[in-house]
Amino acid sequence: MKTVVIKAFNGKGEDKQLAGEREEQKPESITEALKLHGEEYVLKRYWADHVIVVQNQIRTGSAPKAEVFKSALIAEAAKDRAAGDPSLYNRLVQLGVIKS
Numbered sequence: 480m481k482t483v484v485i486k487a488f489n490g491k492g493e494d495k496q497l498a499g500e501r502e503e504q505k506p507e508s509i510t511e512a513l514k515l516h517g518e519e520y521v522l523k524r525y526w527a528d529h530v531i532v533v534q535n536q537i538r539t540g541s542a543p544k545a546e547v548f549k550s551a552l553i554a555e556a557a558k559d560r561a562a563g564d565p566s567l568y569n570r571l572v573q574l575g576v577i578k579s
Contacts, residue, residue, distance in 0.1 A: 480504045480511055509555040518570055525552060553577055 486500040506512035512521050525548060553571065560568040571577040 480515070481507055509552055510559070513567065518567060521552075522570070522574065522576075525549070549576065 481504070482502050483505045484500050485503050487498040488495050489498045490496055504515060506515050509521070516524075528548065553576065556568040556571050556577070559565070568577065
């Protein structure tokens with residue numbers, strides 16, 4: 480994990496003012512994200528991002544960027560499964576992300 484400072488601003492342009500800042504833990508791998516936020520949250524956020532990417536792809540015909548995250552998530556699940564922890568892999572199969 481890496482500690483980062485997240486800043487929030489109010490206003491735009493010359494009226495932009497710092498509303499505040501907070502230190503947060505930033506996961507550096509999918510495994511860390513799963514430990515920090517939990518499987519359900521990570522999958523929910525993945526799906527929300529994927530839907531937005533697909534909608535943009537439909538509008539513009541661009542390549543799907545969420546596929547990179549999906550591939551990494553599947554690779555991490557396969558690695559965990561090989562190490563004896565099939566929980567993420569099984570959940571991805573259950574959700575239809577991985578076709579068994």
